[in-house]
Amino acid sequence: MKTLKPSFEAIEPSFGSSFRYAKYVQNANNMAHLWHYHPEIEMVYVNGGAGKRQIGSHISYYTEGDLILIGSNLPHCGFTDTNTGNKNETVIQMKPNFLGPDFLGLQEIKGIQELFDKAKGGIAFGMATKIAVGKRIEMMDDQPPFTRLLTLLSVLKELEHTNDYKILNAAGFSMEMQIQDNDRINMVFNYVKDHFQDQISLEAVAEMASMTVPSFCRYFKKITKKTFTRFVNEYRVVHASKLLAEKPISIANISFESGFNNFSHFNKLFKEFTGKSASQYRHELKSVIK
Numbered sequence: 001m002k003t004l005k006p007s008f009e010a011i012e013p014s015f016g017s018s019f020r021y022a023k024y025v026q027n028a029n030n031m032a033h034l035w036h037y038h039p040e041i042e043m044v045y046v047n048g049g050a051g052k053r054q055i056g057s058h059i060s061y062y063t064e065g066d067l068i069l070i071g072s073n074l075p076h077c078g079f080t081d082t083n084t085g086n087k088n089e090t091v092i093q094m095k096p097n098f099l100g101p102d103f104l105g106l107q108e109i110k111g112i113q114e115l116f117d118k119a120k121g122g123i124a125f126g127m128a129t130k131i132a133v134g135k136r137i138e139m140m141d142d143q144p145p146f147t148r149l150l151t152l153l154s155v156l157k158e159l160e161h162t163n164d165y166k167i168l169n170a171a172g173f174s175m176e177m178q179i180q181d182n183d184r185i186n187m188v189f190n191y192v193k194d195h196f197q198d199q200i201s202l203e204a205v206a207e208m209a210s211m212t213v214p215s216f217c218r219y220f221k222k223i224t225k226k227t228f229t230r231f232v233n234e235y236r237v238v239h240a241s242k243l244l245a246e247k248p249i250s251i252a253n254i255s256f257e258s259g260f261n262n263f264s265h266f267n268k269l270f271k272e273f274t275g276k277s278a279s280q281y282r283h284e285l286k287s288v289i290k
Helices: 110-121 127-142 145-161 179-195 202-208 213-224 228-246 251-257 263-274 278-285
Strands: 020-025 041-046 051-055 058-062 066-070 076-078 088-094 123-125 165-167
Touching (some): 041 127, 051 066, 058 228, 066 127, 088 127, 127 145, 179 202, 179 213, 202 213, 213 228, 251 263, 251 278
Antiparallel strands (some): 051 058, 051 076, 066 123
16 A cells, blocks of 8 residues: 655744745645645634635634644644635745744743743634734734734734634644654554545554554544544544535435535434434535625
């Protein structure tokens, strides 16, 4: 079986700056759909629309834009594509100590270090916070380096104080791994991302990871806090959620396009994961997604 290497993204700061700032117009971020990781903390602001995201072992579908803070070496992919309807995606990437080893220890700043610690599980911020900081994040595009730095610090301070957020990997996602473990789990995630519409053999995935099936099952649950079968089913349900919002096709066809061979099984799992039937989910999103 062909193995898929995880993608390590090497990041250089923007010219004259201690961090990287990039603004992508009309889905031009070619890293958005590659499963990748990097030591830099990443902030992603999507100014509207909907899309699918995966951060660590968390998979979800967002609507009305997104504001995410992703911790160091936490693998991720998703955010925008040709169907999201957003105009811009802004990405800010900074090393954990991008202002020097002692700066985050200052009394005025130490709360930002606590924010970075929470980001190890991935943080999704709510609508009120998106509205409060979104325009400032986009305004940084036209600011000189020093002003841009001050704006970033003000945004981080606001994110530090808000209660309008959710930890995406709340049950834990262990990234304190050896390099070979990091490569192995990323390889498995990459494989699921590319093959979730097909029948996935647990035996084949275990072989790809050079493990027996029982060992692989224990390993995967230890890392992600969920079984491999649940992870694959979550990926398929989230993809189905995306199709329900974006494609005017039958729910039966959506279930098959999402990798489910049994329609009744799809209906059961969809309601289990979302708390709603597929038809109810589509009806409620009609007024949000176009």
